[in-house]
Amino acid sequence: DSGVTQTPKHLITATGQRVTLRCSPRSGDLSVYWYQQSLDQGLQFLIQYYNGEERAKGNILERFSAQQFPDLHSELNLSSLELGDSALYFCASTSGGALENEQFFGPGTRLTVL
């Protein structure tokens, strides 16, 4: 168990809808990362937050947004969902924002868009 929790485990929704994925980092970790894992795209970095502030942005679509709250949990919002958004979404946390820190991954949320 990495200490990172994600809810829900599974999410099934329809095209055009909006969903929110939640992540709680390990106790004491300030950085949260979001990733999308799909069969054709592999593991794609979406966005990083450090202590409430956006730190780095990857291949995140404009339909997607994220935030990190004062208690350090983070939410990833996906809107106007398309079939291609079906994927596993992982969050990971590290103790600081340093580039050399290893990341601890949550179990993921499997999103299915029908």
Place this chain on the structure above:
Amino acid sequence: AQSVAQPEDQVNVAEGNPLTVKCTYSVSGNPYLFWYVQYPNRGLQFLLKYITGDNLVKGSYGFEAEFNKSQTSFHLKKPSALVSDSALYFCAVRDSSASKIIFGSGTRLSIRP
């Protein structure tokens, strides 16, 4: 721009034999290199990393990796494979001058009894 390549989609090894999972990278600054493993229906788990220092890095579960600057490689190795090592392995790189981490496409390691 930074990139990382795992040239093999799948590696098959007999139990007890040595294994190698290949990774090559491209960065403009100094590389920070990582290996992660993903078991079915689980998140990624950290195995080992190279930041600086000794080119041979030892990690979890008996794995090690060798940083080769001239060949821009960071291959994952284990002297004697176990069936329980069967999983998906990801190499990742961070450029010291960039803020993003890039993951390779993953290599599925299959160890036959």
